[in-house]
Amino acid sequence: MSTAHSSGDMPRPPQNPERKENESLFSLALNARCEYALMRLRIVADEIGSNAFDRHHAAAYEFAARAGYLYAAEPIPNLLRDSDELEDAWNDGVKKREAERCAAGEQLHRPDIEKLIAEKDWYALGLPFPEQILWSLKRGDRVRIRWHFLLPDIDSVIYDNQYGQSAYFGSLDELPVGELEALLADIARGQSWRRLQYGSGE
Incomplete structure (x- = not known):
């Protein structure tokens, strides 16, 4: 192993x-x-x-x-x-x-956070790896990342947060790692998910 x-x-x-x-x-x-x-x-x-x-x-x-x-x-x-x-x-x-x-x-200070995000060093940021998130979702497990949640729902994934803001996150079978990395970057910056920030599902 x-x-x-x-x-x-x-x-x-x-x-x-x-x-x-x-x-x-x-x-x-x-x-x-x-x-x-x-x-x-x-x-x-x-x-x-x-x-x-x-x-x-x-x-x-x-x-x-x-x-x-x-x-x-x-x-x-x-x-x-x-x-x-x-x-x-x-x-x-x-x-x-x-x-x-x-x-x-x-x-961590803001410049350090941005540097770690650019390097995709999620470990140093105190965040899980995208591959681990995807593995858990495909097992049918709810994933909590600080105060953000990803919930598998049949063939899709739903995003939720502590404010009760829910949105469609993506297809469970075709969820790209890049989309998870974007979410992790928002969380590392202390922001809400960018789709909620800009009111877009794209």
Whole structure:
């Protein structure tokens, strides 16, 4: 499995930790799954609340949350997908990383923001990658980007924001990455989506 995006030429937010050699996405997900299986065995043995149960439960959460934190821009691994507890732990890690990215993005000055937009360095801006947004939409998931929302609706995508402004965003099957990049640029600038700004659907 491929690792997350490389650091590139731009410095990363200080909250982004260095990954250890054994912290690939697959290894973290596998460790979480193994600890979860061991925890389930303690349940079968009627040992809920035992030291062994608590240890495996905590380790499963820690591995899954760490995976979400380090690989927030990646899809959730299949190893974590069919367990509510592991999915919740993954999502907790993703939320923590996204909160740190947002905080780092808010500290950037306007020239820095424009430079990062031109370089399409969404990571440094505290924003998700367009490809990840598209992948989530095609899975049928609602995507939240700060206070902006994209909602899949059969074969189309609807845009919404905190002000209750809704509009047709595009066709789900033919949604270009460039359209998502334009939305991300508006969000990075702290603006509403440009189609709403100019009252045009084109």
